[in-house]
Amino acid sequence: MSGIDLRFTEQLRDWALHNIDRGIPPAPLARAMVAQGFDARLAAALADTFWSMRARGAGIPASGFSSEQLADAAYRHETPCFAGPNLRAVDGRTVRVAARLAQPATAVLDNVLDPDECEQLVALARPRLAPSTIVDPASGKDTMSMNRNSEGMFFRLEENALVARIDRRLSTLMRLPVEQGEGLQVLRYAVGAASAPHFDFLMPVNEANRQSIARSGQRVATMVIYLNDVDEGGETVFPEAGFASAPRKGSAVYFEYCNRDGQLDPLSLHAGAAPASGEKWVLTKWMRQRRFVPG
Numbered sequence: 001m002s003g004i005d006l007r008f009t010e011q012l013r014d015w016a017l018h019n020i021d022r023g024i025p026p027a028p029l030a031r032a033m034v035a036q037g038f039d040a041r042l043a044a045a046l047a048d049t050f051w052s053m054r055a056r057g058a059g060i061p062a063s064g065f066s067s068e069q070l071a072d073a074a075y076r077h078e079t080p081c082f083a084g085p086n087l088r089a090v091d092g093r094t095v096r097v098a099a100r101l102a103q104p105a106t107a108v109l110d111n112v113l114d115p116d117e118c119e120q121l122v123a124l125a126r127p128r129l130a131p132s133t134i135v136d137p138a139s140g141k142d143t144m145s146m147n148r149n150s151e152g153m154f155f156r157l158e159e160n161a162l163v164a165r166i167d168r169r170l171s172t173l174m175r176l177p178v179e180q181g182e183g184l185q186v187l188r189y190a191v192g193a194a195s196a197p198h199f200d201f202l203m204p205v206n207e208a209n210r211q212s213i214a215r216s217g218q219r220v221a222t223m224v225i226y227l228n229d230v231d232e233g234g235e236t237v238f239p240e241a242g243f244a245s246a247p248r249k250g251s252a253v254y255f256e257y258c259n260r261d262g263q264l265d266p267l268s269l270h271a272g273a274a275p276a277s278g279e280k281w282v283l284t285k286w287m288r289q290r291r292f293v294p295g
C-alpha cells in the first residue's frame with residue numbers, strides 16, 4: 001500500500017480494535033498507550049483514527065494510516081440544533097435553553113413536557129416495563145447487564161394521542177421529521193440502578209447493527225426527558241466531557257453526535273447515574289438519518 005504516513009504494528013491494531021468494539025472511546029485508548037510509553041500526540045492520532053474509521057464501518061488498513069485518514073479522524077462540529085434563540089415556541093408552549101455545551105453539542109432544555117404529561121407517561125409505561133437489556137456491542141445480542149439495571153418499554157410511534165403529540169413536539173424541537181424518530185422509550189431506575197457509559201449511535205461491529213444502519217441510517221441525536229424529580233443522583237453523565245445533567249421533571253438533555261459527513265462524536269459517551277433515593281424515570285427519543293424502519 002502506498003501513502004502510509006503513520007505506521008503501527010499488527011499487535012497495536014488488534015488491541016485497539018478489540019477495545020473499540022467493546023465500546024471504549026479514543027481518549028482512554030490513547031491514555032493506555034501513553035502509559036505504555038507512546039508519545040502523547042502520536043497516541044492520540046492513532047487512537048482517534050482507529051476509532052473514527054471503525055465507528056464509520058471503514059476497513060482498517062493493515063499497517064499504517066495515510067495523512068488523509070489521519071486528518072479526517074477529528075469530529076467536525078456543525079452549528080448545533082439549539083444554537084441561537086434561548087426560547088423556542090413549540091406546540092403552544094415555550095421551551096427554554098437552560099445550558100449549552102459545545103463538545104459534544106448538548107443543550108439542557110426546560111419545559112419540554114408538562115408535569116401532567118410526565119405523570120400520564122409514567123402511568124402508561126409502568127404496567128409494560130420489562131428488565132432492560134443492553135445490546136452487547138460485540139455480538140449485537142441483547143444481554144442482561146451484570147450491574148443492577150433499569151427497566152424499560154417502548155411506545156410505538158404515535159401509538160396514542162399523548163404519544164403522538166409528544167412525537168410531533170420532539171420532531172419540531174429536534175428539527176427532523178417524525179418519521180425519522182424511533183418510538184419513545186421509557187426507562188425506570190430504582191435506587192442503585194444505573195446505565196453504563198455507552199454511545200447512542202450504532203457501532204457497525206455486528207450484523208444486527210449493520211442491518212439497522214442499512215435500513216434507517218445512523219442515529220444522529222438524542223433527547224432524554226426527565227419524567228420525575230430526583231432528590232439525589234440520577235444525572236445523565238458525559239464522562240469524556242466532564243459534564244452532568246441533573247434530572248428535573250419535564251426538563252431534558254439533548255445531544256447530537258453524527259454530522260452531515262457521517263462522522264460520529266466520541267465525546268457523546270454518556271451514562272445514566274443511579275438515583276440515591278426514590279426512583280428515576282426518563283423518556284428517550286432517538287432520531288435517525290432516514291425514516292426509521294424497525295427490524
Ligand SMILES: O=C(O)CCC(=O)C(=O)O
Nearest residue numbers: 224235236271272282284
Ligand atoms: O438515564 C439517563 O440519564 C440516560 C438514558 C440514556 O442514555 C438513553 O436512554 O440512551
Ligand SMILES: [Fe+2]
Nearest residue numbers: 198199200270
Ligand atoms: Fe443513551
